[in-house]
Amino acid sequence: MANAGKESRSRHAMDRSSEIADSLLGIEKPVVLALIDPTRYQEGVIELLKFFTSTTPHGIYVTLNKPFTNLARTFERAGIPVDTLFFVDAVTNVPSVEEHSTHICLGPGNDLSNICIAISKIVNRFQEKFLFLDSLSTLLIYNDPKAVAKFAHLLSEKMRRWGTAGSLLTVEMNVERDVVLQLAPFCDKVLKI
Amino acid sequence: MNHDEPKEGIQLVILDSVLYGAARAVDYLGPRGQLMLDQIGDGIFEYCLKRGYLQRKEPQQQALQLRDFFRESGYLSGIDFDQEGDIITETYRGYRYLGLSKKLRSQGCYLYACPMCLADDAIWRKSPDADTEPRAIEARILPDGAYMRRLKLVSKGSAAHDTEAAAGSGDVKLDSAGWDHTAKIGQPIFEAVEYGLAVGFGSLGAQAQLLLDNVGRGILEFLRDELKLELPNDNAKSLETLASFYRRSGLADGIVAELSLTRASAKFRDYRYLPVLEMLKDENIQLVSCPFTLAYRSMLRAHGYALREMTWDIPNRGEVTLNMPLAKFSEQQFDEAKVSAEMDRA
Numbered sequence: 001m002a003n004a005g006k007e008s009r010s011r012h013a014m015d016r017s018s019e020i021a022d023s024l025l026g027i028e029k030p031v032v033l034a035l036i037d038p039t040r041y042q043e044g045v046i047e048l049l050k051f052f053t054s055t056t057p058h059g060i061y062v063t064l065n066k067p068f069t070n071l072a073r074t075f076e077r078a079g080i081p082v083d084t085l086f087f088v089d090a091v092t093n094v095p096s097v098e099e100h101s102t103h104i105c106l107g108p109g110n111d112l113s114n115i116c117i118a119i120s121k122i123v124n125r126f127q128e129k130f131l132f133l134d135s136l137s138t139l140l141i142y143n144d145p146k147a148v149a150k151f152a153h154l155l156s157e158k159m160r161r162w163g164t165a166g167s168l169l170t171v172e173m174n175v176e177r178d179v180v181l182q183l184a185p186f187c188d189k190v191l192k193i
Numbered sequence: 194m195n196h197d198e199p200k201e202g203i204q205l206v207i208l209d210s211v212l213y214g215a216a217r218a219v220d221y222l223g224p225r226g227q228l229m230l231d232q233i234g235d236g237i238f239e240y241c242l243k244r245g246y247l248q249r250k251e252p253q254q255q256a257l258q259l260r261d262f263f264r265e266s267g268y269l270s271g272i273d274f275d276q277e278g279d280i281i282t283e284t285y286r287g288y289r290y291l292g293l294s295k296k297l298r299s300q301g302c303y304l305y306a307c308p309m310c311l312a313d314d315a316i317w318r319k320s321p322d323a324d325t326e327p328r329a330i331e332a333r334i335l336p337d338g339a340y341m342r343r344l345k346l347v348s349k350g351s352a353a354h355d356t357e358a359a360a361g362s363g364d365v366k367l368d369s370a371g372w373d374h375t376a377k378i379g380q381p382i383f384e385a386v387e388y389g390l391a392v393g394f395g396s397l398g399a400q401a402q403l404l405l406d407n408v409g410r411g412i413l414e415f416l417r418d419e420l421k422l423e424l425p426n427d428n429a430k431s432l433e434t435l436a437s438f439y440r441r442s443g444l445a446d447g448i449v450a451e452l453s454l455t456r457a458s459a460k461f462r463d464y465r466y467l468p469v470l471e472m473l474k475d476e477n478i479q480l481v482s483c484p485f486t487l488a489y490r491s492m493l494r495a496h497g498y499a500l501r502e503m504t505w506d507i508p509n510r511g512e513v514t515l516n517m518p519l520a521k522f523s524e525q526q527f528d529e530a531k532v533s534a535e536m537d538r539a
Contacts, residue, residue: 039222042396065398065399113527120539142501144525158533
């Protein structure tokens with residue numbers, strides 16, 4: 001019975017990934033602003049990530065919410081090819097920047113500017129890649145909404161310049177609305193997941 | 194019928210303000226908001242199991258234990274229970290949730306935030322052996338002020354989730370005692386709700402603190418509406434007002450809060466939130482749900498402060514210190530052109 005539940009969830013995730021693919025049809029290297037339902041945040045992330053990993057060989061996953069080790073485990077269980085992902089971890093508490101072949105932990109250097117620079121350094125490692133930022137909402141805890149909007153605007157601009165598809169995630173929250181409205185014109189699509 | 198007044202406890206206003214804040218923080222989601230509150234119920238149930246307030250038994254027995262636990266903690270004065278076939282009729286006397294229920298509805302919020310009922314739903318939802326679960330089909334206030342609800346046992350997962358509107362609670366009229374904000378509620382209930390609040394939004398990760406900060410906004414709104422607690426414009430005086438209120442209401446025997454341009458801190462003596470804080474730290478959960486802290490954070494954010502990571506120092510059980518570095522939003526600059534150039538160089 002537990003397996004049936006798991007299979008059903010996996011099928012549902014694939015169905016949703018197909019829906020995502022349909023809504024991005026015709027957009028080459030889409031830059032997506034994803035508005036995720038907080039009642040099913042993890043599922044929404046997995047569905048969106050499945051779409052990107054199925055269309056692009058490598059991905060840069062910037063995590064501000066959960067340590068990359070937790071995410072890697074969750075994604076593996078969901079059938080996402082974790083070995084195609086490079087994690088930029090801005091949440092794990094380390095005393096200084098730690099760089100490895102599969103991830104980089106920013107430690108105390110997890111402010112907006114350093115996140116941008118870290119992404120720039122990693123982006124050149126891969127020919128074809130996507131960028132996944134999880135999430136803009138977390139940045140709002142510590143930063144002025146105007147600064148977060150500028151950060152997101154810069155990142156979306158760079159993604160276009162690099163020819164990189166990707167998604168900036170936000171959780172659907174009341175306070176988010178101002179940020180979402182500001183960013184919508186700079187993205188190819190706003191997806192509600 | 195008199196409540197069992199716990200010898201030591203927290204004033205009802207603290208619990209109600211937290212539940213109000215939680216409901217208001219997720220109300221924008223509409224009926225989906227109930228799913229978020231249900232997660233708090235999961236956390237309440239989990240805490241009660243971990244602390245031994247509930248024993249691992251089959252769900253019907255746990256549900257009865259839960260009601261006893263809430264009754265003994267002063268959340269209601271008595272429960273009558275009757276079952277005929279698959280219809281259960283429960284009557285709650287001296288039910289402390291009624292005041293909050295009325296207030297939420299007056300704000301257009303139809304989410305259900307009773308901690309006992311949220312935990313009750315969790316018992317049935319989490320039980321792998323239960324193939325049925327109770328669903329509310331009727332709820333009303335009786336002429337003597339008691340709250341009666343009828344539930345039908347249905348196949349698990351078959352019924353749409355109920356909110357207060359679906360339960361048809363009708364107009365809530367409080368009994369003659371009115372809404373006694375100073376009534377004492379047992380500390381275990383407070384702890385369970387606080388733990389539930391912190392872990393309930395845990396699936397969101399670190400960003401859940403944003404939602405919790407919105408709970409803080411709801412807490413301040415509640416205190417302003419119900420107790421006319423107005424915070425002065427001066428941040429330091431506001432902080433002292435909040436600290437004084439929470440001291441009087443039983444959150445801690447002593448709260449000393451300090452504020453500078455770069456740091457906010459609070460020292461708690463005999464802090465009732467400590468058992469929750471210790472459990473969260475043991476489980477490596479960084480989220481904070483203390484009502485004073487959430488209200489404090491919300492107040493500072495409203496005044497243009499960005500709050501950095503909170504750190505706790507617990508030298509001994511009688512004394513706890515919270516530190517939060519601050520920065521003014523207006524001083525945070527993100528120089529897009531400069532960062533863009535650095536990115537290009539990288």
